Amino acid sequence: MRLLLVEDDPTAAAYLIRGLHEAGHHCDHLDNGHDALFHAAREAYDVLIVDRMLPGLDGLSLVKALRAAGQRVPVLFLTALGGIEDRVDGLEAGGDDYLVKPFAFAELMARVQALARRPPVQQQQTVLQVLDLEMDLLRRQVRRGGQKLDLLPREFMLLELLMRHAGRVVTRTMLLEQVWEFHFDPKTSVVETHISRLRAKIDRPFAVALLHTVKNAGYSLHAPD
Known part of the structure; x- marks a missing residue:
């Protein structure tokens, strides 16, 4: 290295x-x-x-x-x-x-x-999409309904992980390990705080919510059934 x-x-x-x-x-x-x-x-x-x-x-x-x-x-x-x-x-x-x-x-x-061990960007998909939410990994841009969203770097990483697992539950432990590279619980509300901030940017200005809390499990990004 x-x-x-x-x-x-x-x-x-x-x-x-x-x-x-x-x-x-x-x-x-x-x-x-x-x-x-x-x-x-x-x-x-x-x-x-x-x-x-x-x-x-x-x-x-x-x-x-x-x-x-x-x-x-x-x-x-x-x-x-x-x-x-x-x-x-x-x-x-x-x-x-x-x-x-x-x-x-x-x-x-x-x-x-x-x-x-984190894989380089060039080995990953370059565009992720869930309903009208789109993430361009090369341009480092996120749009919803054609509207550009301004995300902080950690929010971008968090959303990227959720979009890569769209429709599936992403646990708090998975977020700590894959977004923060923590292999232990830091005993803080860092995950919950970032989820709240992310939800305010990608969901609250829009009619349809995509980011859902799954009780006693974690979070899931998906279009409503």
């Missing part, structure tokens, strides 16, 4: 770089957010490992800027900020996973490998 580590602590960076190289991976290292934004937007990386507290441009702002530019490279936040609100902020900024310092290197590698 080709990885980008954005970490301003030289001791922590040296430890990570050594471990990643020993595991057979190429790892570029930058110590500030501004340089990381430039390189991540122009270079092809499999995963970004990003500290939150960075000079110049902090980790949250870095990831937000990348997502706003349409960059979907998986991001693992690696930080000492471990509170529930900190985790939620990281996920809502566009992070895919969140690991708190101190950490076990074996767990870091397992999380990085899980993120890297």
Whole structure:
């Protein structure tokens, strides 16, 4: 894998770089957010490992800027900020996973490998459609009834998963694993919050609801029977 580590602590960076190289991976290292934004937007990386507290441009702002530019490279936040609100902020900024310092290197590698297994866009369908709701994966656009909908990056990912499983139940666990790459329950309402925001954009302005809550099971995107 080709990885980008954005970490301003030289001791922590040296430890990570050594471990990643020993595991057979190429790892570029930058110590500030501004340089990381430039390189991540122009270079092809499999995963970004990003500290939150960075000079110049902090980790949250870095990831937000990348997502706003349409960059979907998986991001693992690696930080000492471990509170529930900190985790939620990281996920809502566009992070895919969140690991708190101190950490076990074996767990870091397992999380990085899980993120890297996400299939590239070019191997997927490029247009998804349910009734009058259409998602263009290449243009990163969503329309319903011909009207363009403005979705945040995480909302786009959430809707993409629901559309790929149209007519079937998608559980909360599936959403955590496939949208956030969480293989544990973070004990937050992050899924419910994003579902509510997504529903407000794709359903409430329209006559027919497509996004349905399935009691004690999960969610389903489908046209009414």
